[in-house]
Amino acid sequence: MDDQLVTAAIVVLGVPAALAGYILLTERLIQAFPERRQGRIRPWFWIAPALAFLIVFLIYPTLNTLVLSFQDANSRNFVGLDNYAWFFGDATTLEALRNSVLWVVFMTLGVVGLGLLVAILVDRVRYEPVAKTAIFIPLAISFVAAAIIWKFMYEYRPPGTPQIGTVNALVGLLGLGPVDWIRERSFLIDNFALIFIGVWMWTGFAMVILSAGLKGISIELLEAARVDGANEWQVFKGIILPLLMPTIFVVGTTIVITALKSFDIVYTLTNGAFGTDVIARKMVFEMFTTQHFGRASAVAIVLLVAIIPFMAINIRRFREQEAIR
Amino acid sequence: MERRLTRRLIATLGALVLVVGACNTGGGGSTADKEVSVVGSWGGSEQESFLAMVKPWEDSTGNKVKYTGSRGLGAYLTTAVASGTLPDLAGLPGPGEMSEFAKGGSLKPLDTVLDLNTYKADTVPSLVELGTVDGKVVAVFIKSSVKGFIWYNKNVFTGTAPTNWDGVMGTSPAPAEALFCVGLESGADSGWPGTDWVEDFVIRQSGASVYDTWVAGTTKWTDPAIKQAFEAFGDVLEASYGGSTFVNSTNFGGGGNPLFTDPPGCLFHHQASFMSDFFKSQGGAADGDFDFFVMPEINPENAGALTGGGDLFGLFSDKAAAKELLKYLVTAEAQQIWADRGGFVSANTKVTTYPDPVGQKSADAIKNATVFRFDGGDLMPAAMKAAFFRSMVDYAETPANLDTILAGLDEVQASAYAPAP
Numbered sequence: 001m002d003d004q005l006v007t008a009a010i011v012v013l014g015v016p017a018a019l020a021g022y023i024l025l026t027e028r029l030i031q032a033f034p035e036r037r038q039g040r041i042r043p044w045f046w047i048a049p050a051l052a053f054l055i056v057f058l059i060y061p062t063l064n065t066l067v068l069s070f071q072d073a074n075s076r077n078f079v080g081l082d083n084y085a086w087f088f089g090d091a092t093t094l095e096a097l098r099n100s101v102l103w104v105v106f107m108t109l110g111v112v113g114l115g116l117l118v119a120i121l122v123d124r125v126r127y128e129p130v131a132k133t134a135i136f137i138p139l140a141i142s143f144v145a146a147a148i149i150w151k152f153m154y155e156y157r158p159p160g161t162p163q164i165g166t167v168n169a170l171v172g173l174l175g176l177g178p179v180d181w182i183r184e185r186s187f188l189i190d191n192f193a194l195i196f197i198g199v200w201m202w203t204g205f206a207m208v209i210l211s212a213g214l215k216g217i218s219i220e221l222l223e224a225a226r227v228d229g230a231n232e233w234q235v236f237k238g239i240i241l242p243l244l245m246p247t248i249f250v251v252g253t254t255i256v257i258t259a260l261k262s263f264d265i266v267y268t269l270t271n272g273a274f275g276t277d278v279i280a281r282k283m284v285f286e287m288f289t290t291q292h293f294g295r296a297s298a299v300a301i302v303l304l305v306a307i308i309p310f311m312a313i314n315i316r317r318f319r320e321q322e323a324i325r
Numbered sequence: 326m327e328r329r330l331t332r333r334l335i336a337t338l339g340a341l342v343l344v345v346g347a348c349n350t351g352g353g354g355s356t357a358d359k360e361v362s363v364v365g366s367w368g369g370s371e372q373e374s375f376l377a378m379v380k381p382w383e384d385s386t387g388n389k390v391k392y393t394g395s396r397g398l399g400a401y402l403t404t405a406v407a408s409g410t411l412p413d414l415a416g417l418p419g420p421g422e423m424s425e426f427a428k429g430g431s432l433k434p435l436d437t438v439l440d441l442n443t444y445k446a447d448t449v450p451s452l453v454e455l456g457t458v459d460g461k462v463v464a465v466f467i468k469s470s471v472k473g474f475i476w477y478n479k480n481v482f483t484g485t486a487p488t489n490w491d492g493v494m495g496t497s498p499a500p501a502e503a504l505f506c507v508g509l510e511s512g513a514d515s516g517w518p519g520t521d522w523v524e525d526f527v528i529r530q531s532g533a534s535v536y537d538t539w540v541a542g543t544t545k546w547t548d549p550a551i552k553q554a555f556e557a558f559g560d561v562l563e564a565s566y567g568g569s570t571f572v573n574s575t576n577f578g579g580g581g582n583p584l585f586t587d588p589p590g591c592l593f594h595h596q597a598s599f600m601s602d603f604f605k606s607q608g609g610a611a612d613g614d615f616d617f618f619v620m621p622e623i624n625p626e627n628a629g630a631l632t633g634g635g636d637l638f639g640l641f642s643d644k645a646a647a648k649e650l651l652k653y654l655v656t657a658e659a660q661q662i663w664a665d666r667g668g669f670v671s672a673n674t675k676v677t678t679y680p681d682p683v684g685q686k687s688a689d690a691i692k693n694a695t696v697f698r699f700d701g702g703d704l705m706p707a708a709m710k711a712a713f714f715r716s717m718v719d720y721a722e723t724p725a726n727l728d729t730i731l732a733g734l735d736e737v738q739a740s741a742y743a744p745a746p
Contacts, residue, residue, distance in 0.1 A: 073743065156574040158567040161586075180570045183722075271513040273718045274573075290708035290741065 022049070062304070069297035073290075083298035093299070096277040100260060102191050103198070103278060107259040110199035112252050115206025116244075119214055120236070122207075132211065136204035143201070143264030150197045151269055154181040183274045190276050197265050202258060206251045213247035214240070246321060253314045257307055279303055360389045361647045364401065365416035366636065368394040374666045375467075381662070382653045388646045406431045413647035417464055417637040419703045420455060426639065427458040433640045434461040438648045444655060451697035452672040456637060465655050466672040468663070469635030471687040472597040472700060473525040473620040476604070478584045479613070482592050486618035490529065493621065494560065498592050501583075503566035506591035508580025509573055509721055518577045519558065519717030520702040521632070522595055526554035528630045529623040533696040540701045542709070542742035546734035555731065557623075559724050566591040572721045582608040584615070595620065597633075598670070598687050616682070619690045629695035634703065635672070708741040709734075 026045040030038050072079050087093050118135055122128045138146060155165030156178055163169045163178055171177035181193040217240060225235050263280035270276045272285070279299055287296035367375055372394050379390045395401045399418040405411050406426060417423045417432075426432040439462065445453055448466075456464040475486075475493065481501055487493045498504040509516050528536045531550040538544040539551055546552075565572060566583050567590070581600060583590025585608045594600070604610040622628040640651050653659050657675035664676050670687040679685040691697065702710045716730050 073740070156570065158571050180574045183570070183573055267513060271515060271715075273515065273715060274722065285711070288707075289711045290737075292740070 065297045065300050065304075068293050069301045071294050071297075073292040073294055075293050079294065083294045084302075086295060087298050087302060092277065093279070093282055095275060096272070096279045096282045099191055099275075099277060100262075100279045102188065103195055103259040103262050104256050106192065106195050107198045107202070107262070108252055108255045110195070111202045111206045111255045112248060114199065114203045115210050115251065116248070118203065118207045119211040120240070123211065123214055132204075132207065135207055138201045139204045141201065144268050146197055146201050147265045147268035150193075150200075150265075151182075154193060156180040156183075182269050182276070185275050188275075190270065190274050194265055194269060194276055198259065198262060202255060206255065209251050210244065210247055213244050217243050246317060249317055250314060253310045253317075256310050260303060260307055260310075358644065359387065359646060360391055361414060361644065361650050362391045362393070362412040363414045363650075364393050364395055364398070364412040365638075366395065366398050366418075367416075368396075370668070371468075374663045374669070377666060378654070378659055378662045379650070382650060382659070386646070386649065388650070390650065402426070411641040413642040413644055414638060414640055414651060416467075417639050420637065420699055421704055421706075423456070423464050423637055423639060424458045427461075427463040431641060432463050433643065434463055435465070435640060435651070436461055438640060439465075439652055439655065447657065447673050447675050448655070449672050449674060449691050449694070449697065451694060452635070452691070455697070455699055464637040464639040465651070466635040467638045467654055469633060469670050469672050469691065470598055471619070471631060471633040471670065471690050472521050473632055474596060474598060474600070474617040475620050476581060476584065476594045476596060476600055476615055476617040477592060478589060478610070479616050481584070481589045487621055489621050489625075490557075490623040493593070494564070496592065498564075501566075501589040501592040503591045504564040504593060505561050505566065506580055506583045506594045507562060507565045507572045507721070508575035508577045509717055510576045514714055515573075516714035516717035517702065518580065518596065519721065520713050521597065521700070522558045522561065523551075523554045523717070524632050524698075524701040525595075525620050526557045526623070527551065527701070528632055528696070528698055529620070529627055530554055530557070532624070532627040533630060533698060536698055536701065540698075540704045542705070542738050546731045546738060547728075552727070552731060555720065555727060559720070559727065561595075562721055562724060569721050569723075573718055578603045579607050584608065585610045598683050599668075601683055617686070619686070627696075629693060631690060631694040631697050632700060633691070633697060634700045635670075706741040709737055712737040712741075 030042055030045065033041055068075055069083055070078055070080065072082075118131075122131045125131065141149070152164075153166045154168075155163075156168060157163050157165070159178060163172050165178075167181060168178040171179065179189065182190050184190050184193075221239060222235060225239055230238065261280055262278055263284065266272060266276055266278050266281050267284070272278070272281050280303065283296055283299040283303065286292050286299060365372075365375065372392065376390070376392060379392075382388070383390060393412070398416055399422060402415060402418065402422065405415075406429065411431065417426070423432065427434075441462065444462070444465075452466050452469060453462065456462055456466065482496075484496070487496060494504070496504065507518065507522075509519050511517055524536070527539060527550065530553055535544060535550045539546075539548075544551065562569070562572060567575070577596070581594035581596065581604055584592075584594055585604070601615065604615050605612070619631070622630075638651070638654070640647060655673065657671075657673050660671040660673045660676045661678070663669045664671055664679055664684065667680050667684065669679075670684055670691060672691070674692055676688070679688060702713050705713065712734055716734055719730050720727060
């Protein structure tokens with residue numbers, strides 16, 4: 001009999017049995033308490049396994065990463081703030097940091113701006129579901145696949161030869177180029193070419209949520225404004241935008257976090273060369289290529305610290321909204 | 326009511342676990358004595374050729390080979406060694422891992438498994454050497470390959486192959502636009518075709534001893550011997566088609582395409598033996614359109630120096646059938662089976678007939694090699710290798726930054742060779 005089959009059988013039968021056993025056992029335990037207090041105790045027993053998983057797989061690793069970030073490459077000796085000094089003193093990490101800021105600013109502006117534009121425009125047409133589906137589809141594609149798609153879109157061929165990349169073919173029609181989009185350093189073209197892929201992917205996400213928010217604005221309100229003689233721009237600026245602001249905020253913070261974590265597109269297309277590195281790729285590089293656990297952990301902590309405020313803002317906003325309801 | 330809820334919950338959890346469990350039953354190990362498990366990096370036609378190679382052995386012994394192909398041999402073996410769940414025979418990702426596993430004791434010495442006298446007499450000495458750790462043979466080359474071919478289009482370059490590097494550089498590119506084509510793009514591994522160039526320069530300019538110390542991390546990148554190799558590659562880049570933008574944006578697979586355009590873009594393309602497949606699939610060339618010569622000598626003292634690679638195999642079990650299989654695999658009769666199927670170079674000198682000129686010329690080159698060295702980048706620690714790859718991209722982008730690039734490589738070298746945790 002195959003060893004793995006035995007293991008599988010143990011897992012298939014054993015895990016549910018253990019879970020059932022846990023529930024029955026705790027239920028018996030709870031019975032021992034006075035009836036009045038049972039209702040308050042039960043949730044804790046039910047949540048305990050999830051809490052244990054959370055501690056083992058999230059809280060412990062986070063704390064451990066923090067400790068590792070103060071240690072050397074092999075996690076043997078404490079080196080104080082050396083890894084952080086390296087992070088803020090190394091030209092390549094600073095470049096990665098600059099690019100991550102570019103990602104955060106321009107990806108967020110691009111996604112929210114385009115998402116809002118599309119949401120408002122499609123609200124007024126009959127074929128709205130079709131248009132929304134088309135724009136939403138890129139989000140369903142994995143980052144790596146999207147990067148590969150755009151690798152073909154941005155494909156460069158020497159001047160004078162047929163351009164097989166769509167973007168260079170179009171630019172060629174205008175009598176310009178070709179441009180090696182993902183490797184051209186001047187004007188940060190390469191960074192913007194990569195960020196655009198992120199925008200292309202996430203615009204659908206912003207659009208769907210903003211569109212839902214838009215539908216929540218009462219038509220009477222808009223009608224009233226129009227009857228009072230407001231033009232479309234005034235309606236947008238004075239009514240739609242303020243009412244949509246909380247939604248825009250939630251979408252915006254989500255995209256900021258996504259942009260900070262961006263890794264796959266850069267890794268797939270340039271692997272950080274040509275001045276396009278971002279901090280998430282730097283982290284993976286330090287971890288798995290140079291195997292410097294201290295530096296990798298320091299990058300991870302910097303990333304975490306950068307993300308925390310946005311998460312906090314998001315949660316606070318969410319609570320405020322809940323309170324209003 | 327509460328009981329029904331509990332029951333339903335248990336049923337749901339049970340179903341969930343069943344699904345997870347079902348995902349985990351793939352693969353499988355066996356303890357049957359007549360079955361030999363082999364893990365290698367081959368898939369597709371290479372896998373078919375390997376299975377054809379072991380078929381006669383299976384038929385005559387009644388044993389069975391259970392082959393599994395894996396793209397990530399390094400990660401697979403590191404995990405396998407750590408967990409102790411090892412295959413009987415496995416391909417090794419490179420000499421670095423080989424010596425690690427041998428020193429750790431998981432890789433078995435082959436001194437008593439192979440008939441050493443016959444093996445050494447039949448096998449190219451430098452390849453025997455590459456499979457030896459601390460004086461003991463621990464791995465054999467089941468398949469080898471040669472790097473540093475200079476490919477050309479037979480309809481464009483009609484002269485005779487230059488006998489030294491100056492002769493290559495002095496060749497007039499006409500009717501082609503440029504002398505060389507270089508394509509460095511390869512996703513996250515971009516730059517590696519350039520490292521093959523530099524390695525070929527180092528071994529031909531400065532010889533095997535400098536090559537070895539450089540790979541081992543004791544010769545600095547800023548050393549004149551290494552800088553000289555970079556500069557020689559810089560001359561190649563300067564004489565290459567399309568300039569640095571073409572070099573960095575062109576995938577290695579399409580790097581040789583301009584050989585076959587009309588008018589031709591370049592005269593020569595430097596790449597390993599596998600390149601002929603890409604000429605046909607991407608360059609629109611047909612068999613017989615192209616040919617190659619082995620990159621000629623630079624310093625006559627190092628004539629016949631060659632770089633290459635190959636699939637090293639090692640034994641991880643004491644099973645009798647596994648030992649028998651390994652012994653069989655290096656014999657000329659077994660090697661000839663794969664050689665006849667094409668795309669193969671044998672380390673066994675008794676294998677003399679190859680169906681294609683690439684195989685024939687590669688085998689001759691290996692046989693005539695005075696020194697044979699494994700691809701240097703693959704021997705370096707992962708961080709050094711990654712930095713080496715990247716340096717090629719940076720150098721091709723801005724050749725004027727050479728000194729900065731080399732100094733940066735020195736910095737990586739200083740930390741990358743530190744003992745592993």
